[in-house]
Amino acid sequence: MNEITPSRLPSGRHNLPREFVVTSQRDRLLDSMAQACAEKRYAEVSVADIVSRARVSRSTFYEIFPDKEACFLAAYDAILGRFVTEVIKACDDPNLTWPEMIELGIEASLKFLAAEPAFARMCIVDMFSAGPAALERYLSAVRMIATFVDAGRTMMPDRKDVPESIANMVVGGAAVVIRAEIVDERTELLPEVGPDLLYSILVFYMEKEDALERSERYAERLGFVTTS
Amino acid sequence: MPQEQVQEELDPFGTGKLPSGRHGLPRDVVVRSQRERMVEAMIGVVAEKGYTETTVADIISTAGVSRATFYEQFADKEDCFIAAYGTVMERMLTFVADGFAQGGSDDWITQIRGGIGALLTYLAENPVAARVGIVEGFGAGARARDRYQQAVSSFFPFLDSARTMVDEPDRIPTQVARVIVGGVSALMFNEASNGNAAELPKMLPEMMYLAVAPYFGHDKGIEAMNETEVPA
Numbered sequence: 001m002n003e004i005t006p007s008r009l010p011s012g013r014h015n016l017p018r019e020f021v022v023t024s025q026r027d028r029l030l031d032s033m034a035q036a037c038a039e040k041r042y043a044e045v046s047v048a049d050i051v052s053r054a055r056v057s058r059s060t061f062y063e064i065f066p067d068k069e070a071c072f073l074a075a076y077d078a079i080l081g082r083f084v085t086e087v088i089k090a091c092d093d094p095n096l097t098w099p100e101m102i103e104l105g106i107e108a109s110l111k112f113l114a115a116e117p118a119f120a121r122m123c124i125v126d127m128f129s130a131g132p133a134a135l136e137r138y139l140s141a142v143r144m145i146a147t148f149v150d151a152g153r154t155m156m157p158d159r160k161d162v163p164e165s166i167a168n169m170v171v172g173g174a175a176v177v178i179r180a181e182i183v184d185e186r187t188e189l190l191p192e193v194g195p196d197l198l199y200s201i202l203v204f205y206m207e208k209e210d211a212l213e214r215s216e217r218y219a220e221r222l223g224f225v226t227t228s
Numbered sequence: 229m230p231q232e233q234v235q236e237e238l239d240p241f242g243t244g245k246l247p248s249g250r251h252g253l254p255r256d257v258v259v260r261s262q263r264e265r266m267v268e269a270m271i272g273v274v275a276e277k278g279y280t281e282t283t284v285a286d287i288i289s290t291a292g293v294s295r296a297t298f299y300e301q302f303a304d305k306e307d308c309f310i311a312a313y314g315t316v317m318e319r320m321l322t323f324v325a326d327g328f329a330q331g332g333s334d335d336w337i338t339q340i341r342g343g344i345g346a347l348l349t350y351l352a353e354n355p356v357a358a359r360v361g362i363v364e365g366f367g368a369g370a371r372a373r374d375r376y377q378q379a380v381s382s383f384f385p386f387l388d389s390a391r392t393m394v395d396e397p398d399r400i401p402t403q404v405a406r407v408i409v410g411g412v413s414a415l416m417f418n419e420a421s422n423g424n425a426a427e428l429p430k431m432l433p434e435m436m437y438l439a440v441a442p443y444f445g446h447d448k449g450i451e452a453m454n455e456t457e458v459p460a
Contacts, residue, residue: 041369043280129280129367139418161450163434165415170438172414173407176380180406183373196403200442208445212399 026064028054030075038118042072042126072122072130076137079119086112098155099202103218105148106197110190113178117187124179146171152205159205166204174200195219263301263311265291270312275356279309279364310371316361317379323350328386336390337452340439341432343386344412345459348428348435351416358425362416383409390443404442411438429459 032053036045047068051061065071090108091101113120127138150167153159174197181190199215269290273282284305288298302308327346328339351358365372384405391397412435419428433456441449 043369129369131280135421142414159446162446163437163453165431165434166438168418169411169415169435170407172417173409173411176410176414177403177406180377183370183377193403196401197407199401200404200407203442204437204446204449206446208441215401216399 025054025056025060026074027078029056029061029064029071030078033071033075034079034118034122037072037122037126042122042130047071069131069133072126073133073137076123076127076134079116080123080137080141083109083112083116083119083123098152099206099214102149102152102201103194103198103214106194106201107191107218110178110194110197113182114188114190117182120178120182120187120190124175125182142171142175143168149201152201156205162204170201170204191222192224194222195224259301262291262293262297266293266298266301266308267312267315270308271316271356271360274309274312274364275359279368282309284308306369306371309368310375313360313365313368313372313375316357317365317375319357320347320350320361321379321382323347324383336393337436337440340386341436341452341456343383344435344439345429345432348416348432349459351420352426352428355420355423355425358416358420358428362413362420366417380406380409380413387439387443394443400443408439408442411435432456432458 029050032050033045035053036049045068047058047061050068050071051058061071065074087105087108091104093101096104113124123138123141127134146167149171150164152167153162153164177193177197178190181187181193195215195218198218199211202211202214266287269287270282273286273290277286282305284295284298287305287308288295298308302311323346324343328343330342330346333339333342351362365376387405387408391400394400415431415435416425416428419425419431433453436456437449437453440452
């Protein structure tokens, strides 16, 4: 997470503008929150943990955030913004077909999560125990991703009869697969589930054989030996 | 959730509390009755207030037991919740298993439809169980999560038995069953967390498409969806 977190500013008197100092303190608090959540449950993380990791005072914490939940949500929002940017960069190209876009989107998402284990845990595991606002953010992220999946109904031939709810269920199901990997401490191996997730999405919007072939080619591209 | 509904769902036969004061009941009967009351109290209170807001004080006052009795039987709030959660999950899984077996059919699609349909009907009729089993378990820590994973995994063999009926079963990726069960549970979670568990049975046809298409392809999935009726 070093990209969002500049290291600590020199202590004591300096000529840095106050706004800059606050930003840096805020970033350190956000980063500390994410790191703390990677090590223990959100419920067990205390404001004391966060301020000591971030090396800011308790009163500074409360100048910036009203409570622990606000800090958690701000940390989530900050890094979700980066996640979305990365994924869109990987798959937002008008020359791509819908299945290609899905494949590159899955690959970029899993790569990001594997590289950011603290964020991965926060957004896919801790969002369920951090109160209703966190849950609403999680569900809205799922809905957002589902709109890309649901585009398959109109972008692929003869798939208007696929129910609209499938996209939401499939994205929710993919999140369950990802959550199981994170909970089993295989976060860094997440890219390996990519081909399975690709098949599980494509199969609804194209012929089964075509979905299998795409998934197998993806696995080969990642350097996996196919069993068949 | 209204108190009477919680009460009726938890104590359908009105058995309630044992008579207080001196009685000739053996100690293990008393202990078991107290444990059941605390477990049922936990289910009811969590359904109303959510796990985080629930306190040991709520449990002992609802169950009508002393704090000492609570700590004789449970290490802490989480320990009691795990017992409550386990009870709810067992009830749900019993309904699913009955649903699968219904009609004694050995046709995979009929069994899957029976199992998912029974679960949706159960959740629609038991909003307390839906709230505790589907929603609250997620936020209640690692032990509840393990219990949930265990319940979810018990469905995989049922789904994956479809592999025996397709050509080249090994080409179908391993995680397909988890995506299907996860997708069904994600939808149940959404509806139950919005208090809409009663709407779940309407989703059965679409869930059938979700379960069938990954093994048999789109056309078979649509066929299974179209021949599925919404449970009454």
